[in-house]
Amino acid sequence: MRIGIPEELMAFKWMQWLTKQLSVHGEIEWVHRPSAANNTIMLSEGDACQPFKSMVRSGVALLGQVDVLLVPRLVKLDGQLMCPNFRALPDIIRLNINKVCPDQKNKLIDITIETSSDKESKALASSLIQKFFNKTLQPNLVNQEPIQESVLSSVGKEKFSAKTIALLGHPYLLENSRLNMGIIRQLKAYGYQVTTPKDLPFSDLDELAKKSDYYAKNNYWRSSRETLGAFYYYTTIKKPAGIIYLISFNCGVDALMRIELMGLHKKLDLDMPFMVLVGDEHTQQEHTATRLEAYLDIIDGI
């Protein structure tokens, strides 16, 4: 069975776990990237951020290559809310399919994902396994993720090398060179190493983010808590030479977190350089290169 999931969604660990569970129970070929760009005129995407537009276009373009297009409706992961765009993603893809290739509309399967616990995740995986393979979830075959050690108590124990830059941002931005303006490649070309929060347990980042919560005003988005927690991690526990915050133009969630992090940077009076880099499909290489050069000059103390 060929199952398509837009590659941007595969940046989420939960999605990686889900696809592993499904793969264990049946023969699946996963397809995440369309083989050809889809130039069909679709519905107006309005002012959506580039990753969202990319997911919609990929979703529609994948249809011709797969038996099933699985588009999750990511409402809540790890008990925290996802961006509202994810709630509408399967519906927007469906409306586009109805417009450009209505004969394939039955291939789209959407599942609502609101998980706060392992139990809920497994229940969801079970229902999908039942749906696709008419089997029950085999507990001894569930591929358990290794339990990640907490990093909260490792202050001063480990250090990054002198030329390490931390990148913050949504997982799909950090993983996808098209969406992150090729910044990882550029940093490496300048002789820098790059670290991201992808290997840090979300529970630790969430705990760190609580420093900025006040009893009734928690930041309720998962990605914001991840970014904020990572900022605290990189500024108090394991410090790189600098931090770059990658944002897609028009990302509503990051628009507010950007203000918060800049305010926090000033409030904590940090001497670690912090830069916000905004990009979209119009961003050219020189835009990123110029800013990166200036930033690295600051890091190098020029």
Place this chain on the structure above:
Amino acid sequence: MVITFPHLGSMYVFCKAIAETAGIPYILPPATSDRTREIGEFYTNESVCLPLKIILGNFIEALDAGADTIVMVGSGPPCRLGLYDRTIKIILDEQGYNYRWLTIPGIFNFQAFLQNHDETKELKKELSPLNIAKFPGAIFMGWRKMRWCEHLEQSAARKRAVAKQPLLVDQAYNRGMTAIDEAKSLRALSKNGKQAVREIEAIDETGIAPLRVVMVGEVYTVMEPTINLNIEKRLGYNGVEIHRSSYFSTHIRRGSRLDRTIIRQRNELMKLADPYLKYDVGAECNFSVAEAIQAAQQGYDGVVHVYPFSCMPETNAATVLSTVSTDYEIPVLGFALDRKDMGLRIDTQIEAFVDIMKMKKNREL
């Protein structure tokens, strides 16, 4: 204590009435202007929604004028409005402003009451027993004034579309709003409100049936004329009668969960949007779609969809509405509004929209 509150349609009348009746000093921010927008834009960024920029601008202008206590409507996820106070506080703190904050719960739950309790703990010490005793009456007065303002807005929207001289409607409306705002008792309020409505109703009409349009979209953009560049008036001058469900009182009644009718209506609207949106995207997204469908079913001539640039739920609604427009054969005019918008752009699009509605209507006849 000198309180201030943002401009949000007739919400300022509500807040002002409470402050005046309860004897609490207040400063009304200056009317939202280009300067207000510039202030908000300067301290935020390009992807922040316009309501946040305007509210921030209102607060900075009011704090500069001497206010020290900000009163703001609260909200929750998934709309960014739920984090406005967190973000605005960061900016105000950075700029060195001294202020206190009081949240009017937008959603009546335990968290909201807990926050309100904590915020009012210190503020209550600055109120006299008389201020506190007058509060229930003040809230009632504020509520009545706001309802009269909304009634006047609806009357003006109806008459503006058919008046021989639409500017007379605006003049009568402005006089009426002032009279309502200045009423010192419930009796005076009722008298002024009725007089204001009578004055508008008495304006001569052209005798031409107006086009009827429903306005949907993000709450703040629909309700606040300075954000939507007076779109109701502009449409009215072109012979269009605007209908909308989004009023401040509606949202209070919804948030309180005490009005079962509104809750029932909202549930029905969610079902209406279900063929297009199978989950509650948040804020007014599903309701914008549902009200557009309802407008088509009820024979309205068109739908105007207004929302701030970068509003996440409404961006999805805009995409869906392009399909609704085709499926239900109803013209939909969408406006993503931001600081740089010009009235002329709005006028051009409105004229074309009105032409389309007229052509469609003539074809049907």
